[in-house]
Amino acid sequence: MGMTITEKILAKAAGAEKVVPGQLIDARIDVVMCHDVTTPPAISMLEEKGIDRVFDRERIVVTPDHFQPAKDIKSAELHKRLDAWARRHDIKHYYKLGRAGVCHALLPEQGHIRPGEVIVGGDSHTCTYGAFGAFSTGIGSTDAAAAIATGQLWFKVPASMKFVLNGSLSPGVYSKDVVLAVIARIGVDGALYRAMEFVGPALAEMSMEARMTITNMAIEAGAKSGIIGFDDVTKEYLDEHLKDKTDYIVYESDSDAEYSAIEEFDCSAIEPMVALPHLPSGGVPVSECAGKEMDQAYIGSCTNGRIEDLRIAAGILKGKEVAIRTIVVPATPEIWKQAKDEGLFDVFYDAGCVISAPTCGACLGGFMGILASGEKCISTTNRNFVGRMGDPKSEVYLASPATAAASAVEGKIADCRKYM
Secondary structure (H helix, E strand, C coil): CECCHHHHHHHHHHCCCCCCCCCEEEEECCEEEECCCCHHHHHHHHHHCCCCCCCCCCCEEECCCCCCCCCCHHHHHHHHHHHHHHHHCCCCEECCCCCCCCHHHHHHHCCCCCCCCEEEECCHHHHHHHHHCCEEEECCHHHHHHHHHHCEEEEECCEEEEEEEECCCCCCCCHHHHHHHHHHHHCCCCCCCEEEEEECHHHHCCCHHHHHHHHHCHHHHCCCEEEECCCHHHHHHHHHHCCCCCCCCCCCCCCCECCCEEEEEEHHHCCCEEECCCCCCCEEEHHHCCCCECCEEEECHHHHCCHHHHHHHHHHHCCCCCCCEEEECCCCHHHHHHHHHCCHHHHHHHHCCEECCCCCCCCCCCCCCCECCCCEEEECCCCCCCCCCECCCCEEEECCHHHHHHHHHHCECCCHHHHC
């Protein structure tokens, strides 16, 4: 029996010829992602044990993002601790305020993600990097402490599920709609501790930015990781973004690899989707919820805050005014500058939007877009749990940047296809 791409990567990391689902392995870590929320507790754990070292100053990437710029004294203290630690260990890839960005957009953009590697981070959406043919997963602060100090972690090899994306996307339908349709079918625990492997002709037509949206939300189906195989689209992105360590190993799933399940989707039949409160699995076609009044639209996050997403939103907002408060958050400083240089900020300004510095703030209910009791937000983020973006009695509706922009114009959930 052959191996899946995920099993091959983990076998390499464990120094084994073969691994099988359920097997416990010790794996070598290639990259550790650190941000301002989960890393300071990891640092404290290490200090309590008298451990003040990092396994490799060049393979740890640090950026504050969840509460940056600092929103209060407590978040400022987190930043201070993160800064002091990064400086003390001379971390090579430390993106300080002014260069800091939403981690899952920043690391690929800055060339820290390569195929065939094992990447971990103290954030559940670290699975984003699987779009590059890597094994990437989120970990807690305890495991982050171990990874920082030793460069190794143990894993249970996940079984793989294959998701075949057939057909082509219709105008007004994007990768966010596809992944919402996937999660709506299998549920928030439908891929529990599985590797979600995405393949198919619809996927082949997607940009790397669109693919990152899909793997970003693998965790919303309970997955350990999401992964997409290497192709010409991947290579073109890496050729542009890798700054060093340009060599990498490409793995492919064997034709006789075993999957715990195979799900097929006709993407030509998928409509713009909206995930109703309070689960990402609550996705329905926009036609089933259009007209529901909103109080806020949010366009940004590690799911949909890249330049492609901002261009899509600007294409709908150009020449129009928003009917509700609308917050636009470029995910990194480079995206922020590119959006400004392309004139997208003029479109957002003229439409009456608020434009923020790169931050995760509103997505996790921290700041820069908190909802009051009873308020409803159409959001391009990845979670719509109770109280996710503010008051427990508020509601979050997940959608693509196009649907969020169309809804901002109308002040209610709207079908973006009428603006195409």
